[in-house]
Amino acid sequence: xxxxxxxxxxxxxxxxxxxxxxxxxxxxxxxxxxxxxxxxxxxxxxxxxxxxxxxxxxxxxxxxxxxxxxxxxxxxxxxxxxxxxxxxxxxxxxxxxxxxxxxxxxxxxxxxxxxxxxxxxxxxxxxxxxxxxxxxxxxxxxxxxxxxxxxxxxxxxxxxxxxxxxxxxxxxxxxxxxxxxxxxxxxxxxxxxxxxxxxxxxxxxxxxxxxxxxxxxxxxxxxxxxxxxxxxxxxxxxxxxxxxxxxxxxxxxxxxxxxxxxxxxxxxxxxxxxxxxxxxxxxxxxxxxxxxxxxxxxxxxxxxxxxxxxxxxxxxxxxxxxxxxxxxxxxxxxxxxxxxxxxxxxxxxxxxxxxxxxxxxxxxxxxxxxxxxxxxxxxxxxxxxxxxxxxxxxxxxxxxxxxxxxxxxxxxxxxxxxxxxxxxxxxxxxxxxxxxxxxxxxxxxxxxxxxx
Amino acid sequence: xxxxxxxxxxxxxxxxxxxxxxxxxxxxxxxxxxxxxxxxxxxxxxxxxxxxxxxxxxxxxxxxxxxxxxxxxxxxxxxxxxxxxxxxxxxxxxxxxxxxxxxxxxxxxxxxxxxxxxxxxxxxxxxxxxxxxxxxxxxxxxxxxxxxxxxxxxxxxxxxxxxxxxxxxxxxxxxxxxxxxxxxxxxxxxxxxxxxxxxxxxxxxxxxxxxxxxxxxxxxxxxxxxxxxxxxxxxxxxxxxxxxxxxxxxxxxxxxxxxxxxxxxxxxxxxxxxxxxxxxxxxxxxxxxxxxxxxxxxxxxxxxxxxxxxxxxxxxxxxxxxxxxxxxxxxxxxxxxxxxxxxxxxxxxxxxxxxxxxxxxxxxxxxxxxxxxxxxxxxxxxxxxxxxxxxxxxxxxxxxxxxxxxxxxxxxxxxxxxxxxxxxxxxxxxxxxxxxxxxxxxxxxxxxxxxx
Numbered sequence: 001x002x003x004x005x006x007x008x009x010x011x012x013x014x015x016x017x018x019x020x021x022x023x024x025x026x027x028x029x030x031x032x033x034x035x036x037x038x039x040x041x042x043x044x045x046x047x048x049x050x051x052x053x054x055x056x057x058x059x060x061x062x063x064x065x066x067x068x069x070x071x072x073x074x075x076x077x078x079x080x081x082x083x084x085x086x087x088x089x090x091x092x093x094x095x096x097x098x099x100x101x102x103x104x105x106x107x108x109x110x111x112x113x114x115x116x117x118x119x120x121x122x123x124x125x126x127x128x129x130x131x132x133x134x135x136x137x138x139x140x141x142x143x144x145x146x147x148x149x150x151x152x153x154x155x156x157x158x159x160x161x162x163x164x165x166x167x168x169x170x171x172x173x174x175x176x177x178x179x180x181x182x183x184x185x186x187x188x189x190x191x192x193x194x195x196x197x198x199x200x201x202x203x204x205x206x207x208x209x210x211x212x213x214x215x216x217x218x219x220x221x222x223x224x225x226x227x228x229x230x231x232x233x234x235x236x237x238x239x240x241x242x243x244x245x246x247x248x249x250x251x252x253x254x255x256x257x258x259x260x261x262x263x264x265x266x267x268x269x270x271x272x273x274x275x276x277x278x279x280x281x282x283x284x285x286x287x288x289x290x291x292x293x294x295x296x297x298x299x300x301x302x303x304x305x306x307x308x309x310x311x312x313x314x315x316x317x318x319x320x321x322x323x324x325x326x327x328x329x330x331x332x333x334x335x336x337x338x339x340x341x342x343x344x345x346x347x348x349x350x351x352x353x354x355x356x357x358x359x360x361x362x363x364x365x366x367x368x369x370x371x372x373x374x375x376x377x378x379x380x381x382x383x384x385x386x387x388x389x390x391x392x393x394x395x396x397x398x399x400x401x402x403x404x405x406x407x408x409x410x411x412x413x414x415x416x417x418x419x420x421x422x423x424x425x426x427x428x429x430x431x432x433x434x435x436x437x438x439x440x441x442x443x444x445x446x447x448x449x450x451x452x
Numbered sequence: 453x454x455x456x457x458x459x460x461x462x463x464x465x466x467x468x469x470x471x472x473x474x475x476x477x478x479x480x481x482x483x484x485x486x487x488x489x490x491x492x493x494x495x496x497x498x499x500x501x502x503x504x505x506x507x508x509x510x511x512x513x514x515x516x517x518x519x520x521x522x523x524x525x526x527x528x529x530x531x532x533x534x535x536x537x538x539x540x541x542x543x544x545x546x547x548x549x550x551x552x553x554x555x556x557x558x559x560x561x562x563x564x565x566x567x568x569x570x571x572x573x574x575x576x577x578x579x580x581x582x583x584x585x586x587x588x589x590x591x592x593x594x595x596x597x598x599x600x601x602x603x604x605x606x607x608x609x610x611x612x613x614x615x616x617x618x619x620x621x622x623x624x625x626x627x628x629x630x631x632x633x634x635x636x637x638x639x640x641x642x643x644x645x646x647x648x649x650x651x652x653x654x655x656x657x658x659x660x661x662x663x664x665x666x667x668x669x670x671x672x673x674x675x676x677x678x679x680x681x682x683x684x685x686x687x688x689x690x691x692x693x694x695x696x697x698x699x700x701x702x703x704x705x706x707x708x709x710x711x712x713x714x715x716x717x718x719x720x721x722x723x724x725x726x727x728x729x730x731x732x733x734x735x736x737x738x739x740x741x742x743x744x745x746x747x748x749x750x751x752x753x754x755x756x757x758x759x760x761x762x763x764x765x766x767x768x769x770x771x772x773x774x775x776x777x778x779x780x781x782x783x784x785x786x787x788x789x790x791x792x793x794x795x796x797x798x799x800x801x802x803x804x805x806x807x808x809x810x811x812x813x814x815x816x817x818x819x820x821x822x823x824x825x826x827x828x829x830x831x832x833x834x835x836x837x838x839x840x841x842x843x844x845x846x847x848x849x850x851x852x853x854x855x856x857x858x859x860x861x862x863x864x865x866x867x868x869x870x871x872x873x874x875x876x877x878x879x880x881x882x883x884x885x886x887x888x889x890x891x892x893x894x895x896x897x898x899x900x901x902x903x904x
Contacts, residue, residue, distance in 0.1 A: 024633065024640065031633040031640075035575045035665050037545065061564060063663045070661070074643045077633075080626065080665045083572035089541030090576045093489065108562070112513060112596040120535035123487045124542045143659035144564040174532065181476065181483035181529075186754050188476065188483075188529050194522045207595035209522070211515045213487050213532045302638050 005420040008386055009274050009393025009435055011101065011243070012047040013056040014040070016081045018400030019280055021309050021363045022300035024077035026400040033401060034081030037090060043402050044091045047098055050409040051423050053434050054099025054130060055091070056223075056243070056395055057084040061108055062140035064312070075305045085117050092125035099431030101130035101223055101241075107156050108136065108145040111166035112206055118220045119171060119212040127216030127430030131167075132223035132243065133234075135160050139316050157230035159203045164222070164238050166206050169197045171219045173209030175445045195444045217432045218440040227255065236262030239273060240437050243395050245343055245367045246277040252390035260389075274392040274435055277385070278368030281378045282399050283407045294372045297399060298360055306359030313366060314341045324356045343367050364399055378408075379415040386421065457872040460838055461726050461845025461887055463553065463695070464499040465508040466492070468533045470852035471732055473761050473815045474752035476529035478852040485853060486533030489542060495854050496543045499550055502861040503875050505886050506551025506582060507543070508675075508695070508847055509536040513560055514592035516764070527757045537569050544577035551883030553582035553675055553693075559608050560588065560597040563618035564658055570672040571623060571664040579668030579882030583619075584675035584695065585686075587612050591768050609682035611655045616674070616690050618658050621649045623671045625661030627897045647896045669884045670892040679707065688714030691725060692889050695847050697795060697820045698729040704842035712841075726887055729837070730820030731846040733830045735859045746824045749851060750812055758811030765818060766793045776808045795819050816851055830860075831867040838873065 016034030017024035024031045033039040044055050064078040073079045084102035092100060100121065104114055114131070122129035135156035136142075142150045151159070178193035197208030224231065224239035235242050236259055246252035260270040282297075284290030307320050317331055328348045331341075344367055348358045364370050371378055385391040398404030416422040428434050468486030469476035476483045485491040496507050516530040525531045536554035544552060552573065556566055566583070574581035587608035588594075594602045603611070630645035649660030676683065676691035687694050688711055698704035712722040734749075736742030759772050769783055780800045783793075796819055800810045816822050823830055837843040850856030868874040880886050 022638075025635045025638060027635070029635075031635060032631070035631075037576050041545070060663065061568070062659075063661055070643045070646045070648065073646065074641055075638050077640050079641055079646070079661075080631075080663050082575060083568045083664065086537060086541040086569055086572040086576060089538040090545045093493070093542045093545045109565070110560070110597055113561070113565075116513070116535045117538055120538040123534060124489050124538060140659070143657075145562055146657045179484075179487075179532070183477045183479070183481075183483060186474075186477060186527050186752070186757075189526055189531055191522045191526045194525065194531070196522065205595075205598045207514075207592070209515055209531075211512065211532050212535065300638070305638075 006386060008382060008416065008422050009276060010052045010422065011054045011056040011276060011393070011395040012052045012405060013058070013278065013395045013397045014043050014047070014401060014405070015058060015078070016401070017077050018404050019364060019366070019397040020297045020399045021305055022297055022302075023400035023404075025300040026297065026403065028403045029400045030402070031077070034077065039401075040082070040087060040091060041094050043405060044095055044098060046402065046405060046409065048095050050413055051426060052098055053393070054101045054431055056101045056132070057088065057103060059084050059103035059105070059134070060138050060141060061105060061136070062138055062144050072304060072308050075302050076308065085121065088129075089121055089124060092121065092128065097128075097426045099128045099130055099221065099434065100125055101132055101221070103132040103134055103225070105134050105136040105141065106160040106163040107151050108141055111163050111204055112170065112210070115167040115170035115210055116212055119210060119215045122215035122217055122220045123212065127432065129215070129217070130221035130223050130241070130431055132225055133160060133164060133239070134225050153228070154230065157234060161234055162201045162203045164234070166197070166199050166201070166204050168219055168238070169199060170206070170208055170210040171214065172442045172444060173197065174214045175442050176214050176218070179213055214442060217430050218442070221431050221435065221437065232259050233262065235259060235273070236268075237266045241274045241276060241435065244275065244277050245340065245369075246390070247343070247347065247369060249385060249388060249390050252277055252385055253388060256389050256391065272437060274437070276393045276395045277391050278365065278397050279382070279394040280365030280368055280370040280397040280399065281408055281412065282364070282370075282372040282404075283375060283378055283411045285374065285411065287374055287377075290372045290374060293399070294364070298363060301360060301363045303356070306356065306363060309366070310355070310359040310362065313362060314344055319355055322355060325354045328353070328355060328358060340367055365397060368397060375411040375415040378412045379419060379421075382416065383419060383421060458838055460834060460868065460874050461728060462504045462874065463506045463508040463728060463845070463847040464495075464504045464857060465510070465730065465847045465849045466495050466499070466853060466857070467510060467530070468853070469529050470856050471816060471818070471849040472749045472851045473757055474749055474754075475852035475856075477752040478749065478855065480855045481852045482854070483529070486529065491853070492534070492539060492543060493546050495857060496547055496550060498854065498857060498861065500547050502865055503878060504550055505845070506553045506883055508553045508584070509540065509555060511536050511555035511557070511586070512590050512593060513557060513588070514590055514596050524756060524760050527754050528760065537573065540581075541573055541576060544573065544580065549580075549878045551580045551582055551673065551886065552577055553584055553673070555584040555586055555677070557586050557588040557593065558612040558615040559603050560593055563615050563656055564622065564662070567619040567622035567662055568664055571662060571667045574667035574669055574672045575664065579884065581667070581669070582673035582675050582693070582883055584677055585612060585616060585691070586677050605680070606682065609686060613686060614653045614655045616686070618649070618651050618653070618656050620671055620690070621651060622658070622660055622662040623666065624894045624896060625649065626666045627894050628666050628670070631665055666894060669882050670894070673883050673887065673889065684711050685714065687711060687725070688720075689718050693726045693728060693887065696727065696729050697792065698842070699795070699799065699821060701837060701840060701842050704729055704837055705840060708841050708843065724889060726844040726889070728845045728847045729843050730817065730849050731834070732817035732820055732822045732849040732851065733860055733864065734816070734822075734824040734851050734856075735827060735830055735863045737826065737863065739826055739829070742824045742826060746816070746851075750815060753812060753815045755808070758808065758815060761818070762807070762811040762814065765796055765814060771807055774807060777806045780805070780807060780810060792819055817849060820849060827863040827867040830864045831871060831873075834868065835871060835873060
């Protein structure tokens with residue numbers, strides 16, 4: 001029975017051992033998941049069997065958490081893991097339907113390499129690639145790429161704006177029907193359907209064409225994760241999915257209206273940008289069971305890990321000199337992820353949290369929406385946000401892996417399906433088709449059609 | 453029965469449709485192989501079933517052949533294809549034993565990204581990754597990365613020397629036993645076994661550590677393809693496999709002695725560098741059958757394609773204004789692949805070839821050893837080079853795919869095995885073990901052991 005109800009889009013955001021900072025210590029967690037392909041294969045195949053739109057990977061081109069002091073990393077499971085593009089490429093050949101979204105920063109990469117790798121992944125996967133654009137919020141990355149300090153926020157976004165234009169321009173290097181491969185005549189490609197970008201801008205000079213054919217989706221799905229003012233504007237102009245951190249229905253509705261309201265000036269339809277807040281669900285058959293699961297994870301958080309996590313999330317400021325059971329000190333504005341710092345300080349002040357309470361508050365969801373409850377309460381929240389223009393779906397953040405994802409699949413998805421809010425079969429062949437996003441026309445083909 | 457004879461190492465060098473410039477027009481060729489994962493999967497699995505040491509992919513971070521004139525590309529099958537690292541990652545999950553070697557240039561990349569992706573591929577594949585270092589010989593690449601002209605040869609090698617030191621330093625960021633993952637104590641990694649590189653050099657400033665654990669092979673196998681003077685010196689210091697173009701036994705012996713003779717001053721054993729010339733075999737059950745196969749391919753070469761290939765191989769000089777049946781004009785020294793230009797001009801002068809004859813001469817092997825013959829004559833050459841210190845093995849370049857590889861597997865390999873020159877089963881689990889290369893110690897662990 002096909003449902004006339006609005007449908008949720010669901011991502012499975014799958015860091016190695018799960019999202020909770022102590023997840024790797026969970027008895028069922030695969031502590032070596034970050035370097036175990038078998039682990040990732042099972043998780044991705046489980047998400048595919050459950051009909052998730054995509055798996056989603058975060059990224060940092062440096063050891064997470066800053067690495068300013070290696071000793072502080074000793075309790076972190078995030079120091080090292082697979083690189084996302086290689087991992088998703090490997091997963092592409094053991095999955096068939098699920099989307100494959102990798103995060104890559106524009107600040108320390110070259111657009112030609114990025115356009116090429118994502119186009120290649122889109123071909124390898126038959127149209128399932130997505131690129132989550134970030135501009136980095138990590139001082140440690142700068143130091144791996146010849147800089148002493150992180151690039152300043154406004155300049156990062158200026159570069160990102162030009163970067164994504166170069167990348168999408170390269171993705172249009174070849175029209176969809178450029179490759180003839182006519183053995184008889186010996187003509188492999190129609191030169192009239194090949195286009196040299198010749199981009200010359202402030203940050204980049206890129207000639208093109210790309211040496212990958214136009215990919216099954218035209219462009220891999222463009223995802224954006226920044227929620228600052230320039231981040232929202234970049235998303236309104238170029239993104240097709242936004243991954244965002246929202247705490248309350250009211251805030252999420254405001255964000256949703258804000259971003260969707262910016263689309264018209266770029267000639268875009270609100271339906272062509274899907275807003276998917278992060279959701280960290282701890283699910284039990286009863287509220288008590290859910291709470292017990294959560295408490296068991298919280299009990300595993302060592303203060304060193306909590307402080308290091310919090311420090312990384314607020315722009316790298318060291319909080320270890322301040323009393324852990326005292327208030328959050330005044331902090332200068334971050335040059336890292338601005339929207340994330342503001343969000344956390346906001347939570348701390350609103351709820352009058354100590355440093356310890358704040359790190360325990362983010363030990364699971366890191367500022368994303370956290371919900372400890374029954375399948376019904378989780379489904380209630382998802383339905384409420386979906387039907388009240390607060391979200392088009394969610395990026396689901398399992399507390400630990402694989403168990404936290406299994407809980408969501410076996411407990412929450414049946415409830416969502418009972419309510420007619422989530423698919424039982426994939427609708428399309430590509431990520432774009434499943435998300436309900438249009439396939440972009442090639443700009444040159446469009447111009448030629450317009451001129452005809 | 454294990455053989456006491458010296459063993460050949462064999463790579464399968466697998467460009468999309470094969471090595472012959474007209475291969476894609478062959479009736480059996482998969483003309484869409486460059487963007488068909490199924491095609492590559494079958495080819496890689498066939499090479500693995502035949503016990504090749506590795507598959508090998510070339511690369512250019514630009515459209516092959518220069519792309520100065522898109523019309524001239526219309527007959528080329530090499531304008532666009534999968535990007536090698538994504539392709540090998542995808543192949544890693546559908547193969548079990550065969551090595552996966554990708555070419556990546558040091559001239560237009562960052563060492564942190566490269567170290568990370570190859571370490572990740574080494575983990576994904578269980579120890580089967582190899583990196584073929586090149587410094588690019590392609591003007592078009594420069595223009596995709598903000599430069600007007602290609603970086604000058606000496607400077608490229610200066611950068612490459614520093615690049616590979618940074619990469620190998622990053623691969624030692626973690627000692628092999630650094631990751632404890634002790635759920636009970638909550639210690640994930642031993643901080644005494646984590647090492648920050650803090651590299652500050654002329655070309656790079658890279659802090660580290662790498663955010664991938666030390667990989668199964670310690671380092672992915674380091675391959676090198678330049679045969680110029682700085683190329684040979686770089687290889688003697690850092691490479692474990694050399695892919696080289698050699699025409700005669702005498703030349704190959706001289707190259708072999710030259711490079712192996714340079715190892716002692718770096719404290720290296722000659723056995724720890726495998727020299728594998730390219731070999732383009734056109735095999736038939738009789739000489740006449742082999743010749744007919746070759747002629748059929750040569751007949752498919754369009755002059756535009758031949759001229760474009762030749763031009764690209766000699767440093768980008770346009771030969772289309774010169775009479776195609778006249779001699780090769782005098783050319784200025786190339787800033788591209790120096791050794792390749794010299795090799796081709798040498799062939800042309802030695803054999804007094806016209807432009808057309810020279811492009812037909814390289815239409816298959818592009819300056820590598822070409823042999824049109826029976827299984828016995830191909831095996832004779834391989835045996836002779838192996839036993840006379842001209843080669844430790846070969847990088848086999850099938851004329852077309854999949855048929856040219858099938859011919860080699862079904863006709864030549866049985867003959868090599870009859871002679872006891874090639875394995876019937878893989879000896880080891882990793883590429884390094886199969887090639888007979890030692891697993892490098894971590895430099896920090898070594899120092900600690902030395903200090904103890």
